Amino acid sequence: MIKIRNVNLVDGSIVNVEIDQGLVKAISKSTGKDNLDGIDGAGKILMPGLVDLHTHLREPGREDSETVLTGSESAVAGGFTAISAMANTNPVADTAGVVEQIYRLGKNAGICDVNPIGAVTKGLKGEQLSEIGAMAESIANVRIFSDDGNCVADPLIMRRALEYVKTYNGIIAQHAQEPRLTVNAQMNEGVISAKIGLAGWPAVAEEAIIARDILLTDHVQSRLHICHVTTAGGVELVRWAKQRGIQVTAEVTPHHLLLTDDLVENYDPIYKVNPPLRTEKDVMALRQGLAEGVIDIVATDHAPHSAEHKDCEWQSAAFGMVGLETALSVVIKTMIETKLMTWAELSDRMSIRPAQIAGYKNQGQKIVEGSAANLVLVDPNSHWTVDRHNLKSKSKNTPFDKMELPGVISEIIYNGNLVVQNGKQTSLGLGHND
């Protein structure tokens, strides 16, 4: 049994919580100063564990960058109790065999849910559907399908994919990038790219695909999820689609809520990411969209890369940033400290809503008696300074190094067990207790 006393819930109430056998067993009102045993939650916020729908774990294939275990540890350090492993591994997660392998590795790690995402097309090539049915019916129970990293650019293949996943109540998560408009693209196309001579990745290359796929989704009455929206125009398109009742959801990454393309001026590949960092105007539109719920969720696009892929000139560097461990803090900084969102809304965007979209049953549940005990306890008033060398992720490619950020996670409860206590990972799971 785990007890937490005098803790704040996101609705503002102060409670004492008892957790037993994987469930929230009892919740009682607290005066805020109740003299009980257990974990002291005074001044802290208890939320359902965070849920990420966009995580690159690199295993199988690039275990030098990240494994399912190190990715799980990174997730837990960031307050996540469920993550979703993108399909662009090697071999690609386009068969039941590979998704079951990833699922099993996640179970073995045992510190958070690891839900594999299946590839839409074989080998992410965009030519032929992968065995979506086999992956859906495997023990991994895949419901999200994505070629992330690549766009499903062929409109006919996209249409078929949207239709086909309806059998399983699945969803296609699209990486919206018109490939012909982004040949060799390196950064946002605009004032900065013109100045520093890097090939541009225009906003329209994202928006054209979002618009097309919204219309296709409406036509075949399926479900579409737009990965990492980065442009003001993209937000407008999703808003329009939702007004028309089209079943589209969308995500934004923490880095696109904070960073802008002027950071690229020094050519440090730590800022190289796909889709690219955009302008201040886009950042403001994304924040507004997330606050309104037009953008449903925050997703990390955690993309680990080993040092040699960033320690080089810009064009040779890999796209991507790690993000699991900084996600919550960046969202607090950009959305709570700016008063754009409440804690209840943050909990919705980072836990409740992503779990709904993906259909993760024991995740993202409002904290009531009988709900699953996947929880995070965070001190909203403490700050920490990011040190890339202290990241749990095997890769250190964070753009937030040396930045002071709000929000310190003290406890994580996964399936009713403490996996993080006093900010340190416990020996649960196949634990790497250090």
Place this chain on the structure above:
Amino acid sequence: MKNAHLLSADDLSKQDALELLATAKELAAITDGPNKKLPTLRGKTVVNLFFEDSTRTRISFETAAKRLSADVINFSAKGSSVSKGESLKDTAQTLQAMGADAVVIRHGSSGAAKRLADSKWIQATVINAGDGTHEHPTQALLDAFTIKQHLRSKDSDLSGVKVLIVGDILHSRVARSNVILLTKLGAKVVLVAPPTLLPVGVENWPVDISYDLDKEIPKCDVVMMLRIQQERMANSFFPTEREYSRRYGLNSYRLSKLSKSSIVMHPGPMNRGLEISADSADDIKSVIIDQVRNGVAVRMAVLYQLLGGAPIGAAND
């Protein structure tokens, strides 16, 4: 000049640039004499690190360094077997170990020179000899020098000079550096190109834009033609070579519309018959050979100032 490196024309203040041009003029006068060599950089090692082929720029830097008595190592890293990223870092560390004082780098990636200068891979002075589609600051300096020589030799700067830069602005490092430097020196720059060859974001540059060469030709003092790469056509930047040449090429008809004192420039190598006709390239208005000659003097001045050589005119022993 206080800079440790020359990575962008923007690293130079107007004062810095004018000082460099003055130094180049002095050096040119000396090296035009019977003894072309100065001892100022004796004992210094200059590495020409070329990841792209560019015989002209390399031999220009090589000549400049040798006339200042520096030791010159030519390092052609093209076709290196390691992955491209590894190679810049590893090469830099190798050069560091060998004691390079200055690295003149030509690289296909925009920002490679800046990356080399900012990284802790190497302590040498870095001189950008062209990085991708970003900049080529010594080209801009030699162009400014040439313009000044022909049109403003008595004046302090380039005020009132109107320069057309014609062609593939989008991919041109020469254009970017020239826009920065020439406008800083008081010149007025007009970019003339089809819209496909102008970058999105060009509206923030301190220049005028025109799609019509014929309209601009009679009103300029300098017409600078840029090289058109063959592969641009395959990517539909313009319909055909011939249409490009007709609309944006410098030919004898357009040459005749230039004012009497105007000059014709080209950073080379030229595609004769495409962006510039043979008779235009060889016309009396063409200062293309002067650009090449001045390149050596300007690069001597850059090496001299960055490597802190002994004063010019020191005992030539």
